[in-house]
Amino acid sequence: MTVRLRFAPSPTGYLxxxxxxxxxxxxxxxRQRGGxxxxxxxxxxxxxxSDEAIQIIYDSMRWLGLDWDxxxxxxxxxxxxxxxxxxxxxxxHAERLIESGHAYRCYAxxxxxxxxxxxxxxxHGHGGFRFRSPWRDRTDGDPEVPHxxxxxxxxxxxTGWDDLVYGPIAYPNAEQQDFVLLRxxxxxxxxxxxxxxxxxxxxxxxxxxxxxxxxxxxxxLLYRAFGAEPPCFAHLPMVLGPDGKKxxxxxxxxxxxxxxxxxxxxDGVLNYLARLGWSHGDDEIFTRAELIEKFDxxxxxxxxxxxxxxxxxxxxxxxxxxxxxxxxxxxxxxFLAQRGLEVAPGDPRLxxxxxxxxxxxxxxxxxxxxxxxxxxxDDALVFDEKGAKKxxxxxAAPLLEAFASLVESTxxxxxxxxxxxxxWLERDGIAIxxxxxxxxxxxxGRTASPGLYETLILLGRDRALSRLRRGAERARGA
RNA sequence: GGCCCCAUCGUCUAGCGGUUAGGACACCGGCCUCUCACGCCGGUAACAGGGGUUCAAGUCCCCUUGGGGUCACCA
Numbered sequence: 079m080t081v082r083l084r085f086a087p088s089p090t091g092y093l094x095x096x097x098x099x100x101x102x103x104x105x106x107x108x109r110q111r112g113g114x115x116x117x118x119x120x121x122x123x124x125x126x127x128s129d130e131a132i133q134i135i136y137d138s139m140r141w142l143g144l145d146w147d148x149x150x151x152x153x154x155x156x157x158x159x160x161x162x163x164x165x166x167x168x169x170x171h172a173e174r175l176i177e178s179g180h181a182y183r184c185y186a187x188x189x190x191x192x193x194x195x196x197x198x199x200x201x202h203g204h205g206g207f208r209f210r211s212p213w214r215d216r217t218d219g220d221p222e223v224p225h226x227x228x229x230x231x232x233x234x235x236x237t238g239w240d241d242l243v244y245g246p247i248a249y250p251n252a253e254q255q256d257f258v259l260l261r262x263x264x265x266x267x268x269x270x271x272x273x274x275x276x277x278x279x280x281x282x283x284x285x286x287x288x289x290x291x292x293x294x295x296x297x298x299l300l301y302r303a304f305g306a307e308p309p310c311f312a313h314l315p316m317v318l319g320p321d322g323k324k325x326x327x328x329x330x331x332x333x334x335x336x337x338x339x340x341x342x343x344x345d346g347v348l349n350y351l352a353r354l355g356w357s358h359g360d361d362e363i364f365t366r367a368e369l370i371e372k373f374d375x376x377x378x379x380x381x382x383x384x385x386x387x388x389x390x391x392x393x394x395x396x397x398x399x400x401x402x403x404x405x406x407x408x409x410x411x412x413f414l415a416q417r418g419l420e421v422a423p424g425d426p427r428l429x430x431x432x433x434x435x436x437x438x439x440x441x442x443x444x445x446x447x448x449x450x451x452x453x454x455x456d457d458a459l460v461f462d463e464k465g466a467k468k469x470x471x472x473x474a475a476p477l478l479e480a481f482a483s484l485v486e487s488t489x490x491x492x493x494x495x496x497x498x499x500x501x502w503l504e505r506d507g508i509a510i511x512x513x514x515x516x517x518x519x520x521x522x523g524r525t526a527s528p529g530l531y532e533t534l535i536l537l538g539r540d541r542a543l544s545r546l547r548r549g550a551e552r553a554r555g556a
Numbered sequence: 557g558g559c560c561c562c563a564u565c566g567u568c569u570a571g572c573g574g575u576u577a578g579g580a581c582a583c584c585g586g587c588c589u590c591u592c593a594c595g596c597c598g599g600u601a602a603c604a605g606g607g608g609u610u611c612a613a614g615u616c617c618c619c620u621u622g623g624g625g626u627c628a629c630c631a
Contacts, residue, residue: 088631123630188629205627206558226629244561253559253627261629268631291560292626315562315624322623350568353580357569360579379562379569382624386567389581399594438593448593465591514590526592 081113083283085139085146086272088120089131092333093138095385096287096317096325099351103314104285105144106352106373113282117149118275119160122265132160138334142344143366148279156279161271168266171274171304172227172259180303181259183219184211184228208255227260229270229299237295242283242312242375249295257296269293273300281309288313312375315355315382322384330387341413341442343401346394353393354383363396395440403432406445413446419453427452431536434528451522452536456544465525470553474516477508478550481517482543490539492531499531520549 085101087093108115117139121127136151148154158164175181191209198207211228219225231254238248259270266274276284276297284297291313301308319329331337337347349364356379358364358372398406408423410432415421421428428449435448451459481499488498503510514530521533521542534542 086631090631120631126630191629203557207627247560249560255627258629263629265629267629272631287625288561289625290631293631313561318624320567324624354568360570362568362580381562383569384567386581389568392581395594434593437595440593510590512590518591524592528592530590 079282081108081111081282082116082280083108083113083285084116084118084276084279084281085144085285086118086120086275087135088123089127089129089135090123091128091131091134092335093135094325095332095334095351098138098142098144098334098347099317099354100285100287100314101139101144102142102348102351103312103356103373103375103378104283106370107283107285107375108147109370110373114147115145116154116156116279116281117146117159118279119150119162120268120271121160121162122268122271124162124265134333134335141338142334142348161266161275164271164275165264165266167278168260168271168274169264171277172266172270175229175259175303176227178303179230181227181229182211182213182216182256183221183225184213184256184258185219185223185225186211186213208253211256214256224262226258226262228256229259229296229303231256231296231299237298239294239298239308239311242310243378244288244291244313244380247291247294249292251295254295254299269296270300273297276309277301277304277306283310283312285312285314288315312378314378315380317354318382318384320384320386322382325385330385341444341446342394343397343409343442346397347390349397350390350393354385355379363393391440398440398442398445399436401436403429403436406432406436406442410442410445410449413442414449414453417446417450419446419450421453427536434532434536438526438528448527451524451527454523456541456548459523459545459548461519461523462525465519466523466552469516469519469525470549471516472554474512475550475553477513478516478520478546478553481513482546482550485534485539485546486543490535492535495534496531516549516553517546520552521545 083104085104087097087101105115107113119132119135121132132150139146146152148156149159172181176183186209194209195207213219214228214230232251233254234251236248236250237254238246240246257269258267260266275281294311294313298308317325319325321329325332331340334347345366348366348369352364352369352373353362356373356377358377364372401409407425407428411421411423431449431452432445435445439445439448454460480502484498484502485495488495499513500510503513515525517530518527518533519525521527521537527533528536537545
């Protein structure tokens with residue numbers, strides 16, 4: 079049997095990092111088993127949904143490379159894939175349940191229910207109220223009169239399942255109430271909509287956050303009411319903020335797209351998220367292919383995990399550094415453009431300059447920053463003021479000039495330049511430190527950069543000389 | 557409050573009856589060195605508490621405590 083998994087976000091603004099992890103696990107499993115991954119939009123809460131939010135979901139998934147085999151924009155045999163377009167299906171399934179005696183039309187008003195709730199709470203305290211509808215055993219209601227459809231939930235025994243990550247779990251049916259399937263306006267409630275879709279789309283594995291644990295018994299009950307075999311369930315513990323509370327915007331960037339803008343690479347984000355709640359021995363860094371190969375529900379933890387931006391940065395950096403210079407060139411171009419530097423992705427100077435800079439970067443933003451001086455005109459170099467003040471001092475001027483002359487008269491090749499420089503410094507008893515920092519600031523504008531000779535070569539003879547001499551002038555005037 | 561879930565370094569975790577309790581991030585030293593990184597070496601640091609079961613418990617069972625989730629015509 080081919081496995082079918084789905085990711086079913088509701089478009090309420092942005093795609094949350096925790097939601098992405100759920101999507102990732104489902105995607106990994108589908109890919110590992112050669113199954114299908116479907117994307118479905120749960121937009122039955124009209125008050126909270128928007129088209130922009132739906133677009134954000136598509137953009138997020140595509141940026142991450144979590145491609146869907148069926149769903150919006152790609153189609154498929156089980157469409158439509160947006161709940162708001164599947165209303166007839168929900169109505170039809172509700173009718174079938176009414177006919178088979180598993181559900182009923184309830185005409186109780188909100189006021190009635192509120193009154194019953196109030197009475198219950200006065201007697202028993204807050205929480206635990208379960209509405210007992212007087213319509214439960216009546217069949218004389220007029221279908222034309224506004225009503226909701228409720229499920230006839232059992233009150234004895236228990237409903238359980240063998241969760242892929244939690245193991246056996248069971249809830250007493252006494253906890254169940256006659257939950258609403260269809261609202262008065264005809265729109266399904268989460269449990270019913272998700273159930274009908276999962277059933278009709280042939281979903282074999284339902285994956286979601288553990289905050290949905292309590293929704294599982296009602297859904298299992300629905301499968302049974304239809305005489306269908308419930309799917310496998312895999313609940314994942316929540317992603318928490320650094321303080322152990324539910325992750326929210328005040329903790330960190332929780333919207334995935336923010337990481338794209340921050341210059342993170344998708345594989346880095348995915349790797350970090352995969353390891354947050356799942357492990358494979360002592361391994362930490364995984365390629366996408368390794369993740370697909372090694373992912374396993376039984377290796378998922380059952381405890382909530384705190385989101386650690388430091389570790390994310392570390393994993394991210396590791397992924398950035400293994401990308402080829404050519405790949406990085408393509409990715410960094412937009413970030414260079416943001417700094418006003420128009421560089422072609424295929425520019426050989428770019429590819430060459432990336433090599434030493436990528437070891438010093440963890441994000442594409444860092445990379446662009448480290449590349450900045452290289453593409454800036456000699457007279458437009460941006461100086462780190464503190465660094466310039468410290469190293470471009472009058473005493474440095476003669477050193478810079480002498481260095482420029484030496485560079486000018488030496489074969490322009492790293493080893494030769496280093497040999498000549500070392501010989502000169504030794505002969506004149508000058509510590510290399512005294513030359514290197516001023517030269518670095520003169521050439522790059524900053525106090526930290528790739529090696530001296532490396533920088534010289536990358537810049538090219540003419541630009542290096544020009545910058546060294548401009549630096550000397552500036553030093554003299556300082 | 558009812559119901560359900562969870563519990564190893566600060567954090568992410570390995571461990572699936574016998575280990576000097578391992579790795580990673582972070583932190584602290586050191587090496588490398590022209591700066592900053594990368595890299596390498598080393599260090600600090602954990603089984604929530606109490607009862608059982610067992611020759612033997614971080615591993616199994618129970619209780620306590622502590623977290624979390626959920627109790628809608630939201631998802």
